[in-house]
Amino acid sequence: MWLKFGIAPDGKLVFVEDVPSGKTVLLCPYCYGGLTAKRGKVKQHHFAHSSATCLPVATRDFPILPLYDSFNIYLSRKDLAQLKLLWKEYGSINYPISPGLVTPGLVKAFMFHKNVYLNPPAYEFTNLGKIPVGTLEFDFFNQVQEPLLLKKLLKLELAAKHALYKNAADKLYCLTDLTLYRAQFQRILSCTLYFLEIQTSKGTLYKIGVTTRPIQQRLAEIEADLLDHYKTVEIQILGTWTHRGNVELYFKHRYQNFNYRIGSLTEYFKFGATDANAVLSELHGMKAKVLSPVEIEILKDNISLSQVAI
Numbered sequence: 001m002w003l004k005f006g007i008a009p010d011g012k013l014v015f016v017e018d019v020p021s022g023k024t025v026l027l028c029p030y031c032y033g034g035l036t037a038k039r040g041k042v043k044q045h046h047f048a049h050s051s052a053t054c055l056p057v058a059t060r061d062f063p064i065l066p067l068y069d070s071f072n073i074y075l076s077r078k079d080l081a082q083l084k085l086l087w088k089e090y091g092s093i094n095y096p097i098s099p100g101l102v103t104p105g106l107v108k109a110f111m112f113h114k115n116v117y118l119n120p121p122a123y124e125f126t127n128l129g130k131i132p133v134g135t136l137e138f139d140f141f142n143q144v145q146e147p148l149l150l151k152k153l154l155k156l157e158l159a160a161k162h163a164l165y166k167n168a169a170d171k172l173y174c175l176t177d178l179t180l181y182r183a184q185f186q187r188i189l190s191c192t193l194y195f196l197e198i199q200t201s202k203g204t205l206y207k208i209g210v211t212t213r214p215i216q217q218r219l220a221e222i223e224a225d226l227l228d229h230y231k232t233v234e235i236q237i238l239g240t241w242t243h244r245g246n247v248e249l250y251f252k253h254r255y256q257n258f259n260y261r262i263g264s265l266t267e268y269f270k271f272g273a274t275d276a277n278a279v280l281s282e283l284h285g286m287k288a289k290v291l292s293p294v295e296i297e298i299l300k301d302n303i304s305l306s307q308v309a310i
Ligand SMILES: [Zn+2]
Pocket: 028, 029, 030, 031, 032, 033, 049, 053, 054, 055, 057
């Protein structure tokens, strides 16, 4: 697995994005071995063991949030390629797909559409099926992802309860899985999503991002980053959305064709004026996040690994 969290000396979980690259004082949540933060450009940012990797990290799947940083909905490489092709040929023009073209692996991404007006019956893309091709609008994306986030939480809670009840050999690892999942969930809920328009000496840029701090504080850092590349920088906040950290990476996936890299900075986009307006109205089209009782509890929780020992 790509280990994304380490335990600080006070028991708190620390996310890999919040520490500089290199040796840390953090410990592995599974084996308490020392960790080194790896924040290179090729692999996902992660923690590596300073000595040998422990068995749980080598063999368990990291309990990731569904549809947070991977959007291929668990399709095989072959099915994913077919899905993209079907979208291009049929989905994008709203054309029904003959069942003969859809392999069983793809059926879960489609809804069998037995419309009386369609004879013979045909497949069409569901909201879930549009996510790998990045064509689902943000509001619908939230409607697909939010129940999946809660469903996986429940699954991990049940697995941990079951392991404790059975006194299973991996019971502590199951509890660690649950704690790491709750920490990630807390992170996306505590983040505010923002969308910025930036006038530079070389034209207009847009930026998507998230922050847990006051937005003005973040703007000062963004301005400093950009002044390394542009003579003048003027930032305007187009919108902020609380508890919407879940959308940032899907935004990058959905609009990857508009991504504009500036050195090592990856959160910038170049949209024409019309496209920028469409993107903004799509963001404003998201329903405000209403926290469920479980989510309120996660947000308030002082998540640390010391809880696991109880
Ligand atoms: Zn370990």
